[in-house]
Amino acid sequence: MANSYKYLFGPVPSRRLGRSLGVDLIPFKTCTMNCRFCQLGDSACALSERAEYVPMAEVLAELVQWNEFDGQADHITLAGSGEPTLHTGFGEVLRWIKNNTDIPSVLLSNGTLFHLPEVRAGAALADKVKVTLSAWDEASFQQIHRPAPGVTFKQLVEGERAFRQEFSGELSVEVFIVEGMNSAASDVEKIAALVETINPDRIDLNTAVRPPADSGVQAISPEQLAKLAKILGPKAEGVASFKKPSAPALEVTPEALLGLIQRHPATAGQLAKDYNAPLDSILKTLDALVADGRLCAEERDGETYYFHRA
Template sequence: MSTYRYLYGPVPSRRLGASLGIDLIPKKICSYDCIYCQVGKTTNHTLKRKAYYPTEAIKKELKEFLEDPDNAGRVDILTFSGSGEPTLHAGIGELIRFLKEITSIPVAVITNGSLLWDPQLQEDLLPADRIVPSLDAVTPAAFEAVNRPVEGLSVSRVIEGLKAFRERYKGEIWVEVLLCEGVNDAETDIAAIKKVLDEIGPDKVQLNTVVRPPAEVTARPLSEERLREICEFLGEKAEVIASFDTTRIPAYHKATEEEILNLLRRRPETAQKMSRSLGLHLHEVEKYLTQLLRKEKVLALRRGDEIYYEIVG
């Protein structure tokens, strides 16, 4: 059972391996309010960078985890994320530098990429090994429809930020593009995204679609076939990450999956309640639920503002 407040995992991640998550932002502080967001609706829509959680407390947990001999070899990558946008945390640069001093495990940042125009944030992220920013749309209409950005944030500013960061940053940039049927997947949207991606020049482009219960029911997934077609069009750096086989993921534990199923055999639960009952971080529970949904072992049902999971059969 995890005793950490800001760390979760290691969780299975096809693109990152066994990833120790570092949760920098409380639910739900973000510069976007994406229709597909699995965390829920944004309640604090902002571009303000500050220490939403105390930086020293996060450092203390990181040190403790990394110095524990039981954790040796369990983690492939340290990943900054959050129940919102992690680059809003003003201490992210200090935390990355701290990790670089105490461990050789690579550091990644999963971000919506909306603040990369900020020179201070660019500086903060330079020591990281991999940045995984999103770019779901490049036209104002599609951007507004899918990402619902904070007032005053334009897609051209986001794109300029990505380009400026690419020029300064020597590590890997893997851009994630999440497509929702009928929202940002028109031929014209895809052609425009390709043009901008070609200008940015990321190391990889990762195509995704809605796989977990989204904030809005209007966020519907693309078929795997359509995603593959788009992937081919985007070129050799593109890959589909929307579906994957858990048998290839080292940190996916059958026992944890079984614990979740056991809870659901008693009654339908929300991910939050399961997270509390099992002492697992919400993100970790969500990773397992994604797999269980894919394997059709559970169903997701919306009741009011909450999403409940129910066992199938």
């Protein structure tokens, strides 16, 4: 991406989505939950009030500019620094993508606001939607996700079920496994029974392979993940990038790395794999960004992770 944008980032290489342009409609870590495994860090408080968190006119102006001067991506994805459906204009962005490009749109949401008919109507404008279901009752939901006051597990499940009834595009459910919280086979059996009632097209099984907010949160092993995927049935696939195959090579500019790391802290090795680029050239760019004060490097679990410096 030649131009520098405030609300667009990437395209980010993705195994499933190819080159995915990100649209970030939410100020950093503004979310209806404060998940123990969140890579964005710990938030002071979760909230559920919907608003125009960033100016819609500026987001659409950036999309117009990107479409005119670049326009190359396999998907355009609403994701990034928090929960995109908190923005009252997220449906308008999806409508713009549909009306002005041939690129399929993707909404990555935690599903907590899908009990609201206006949120479901906006989400239905996406071609692909991914929601979350990693708990089986209110207590496990509170423990894993630490939601905002008033955000309940019942609303989450009923909202996701209602959306499936109304949405004919591709719906996937992400089940995020945290060691010792929802990693027992009996926990996953209860989650599987609920996921079945939603009837998604796909189930993505994930775990905390990148550094979470809570350093006590542990990922499960690839072998455990494979066993749990069997409980969730044939639609389930482990998507944690233990050894993710490389996506096609993309240009790795400092802005591209900054845009990605702002939303997902990463090691140089992970970035080299993501971008299918030589490790030494990634390290050189990261070192320059650290020297500039735009990134900081921190040791986690014996590896050096790069974080955005706010």
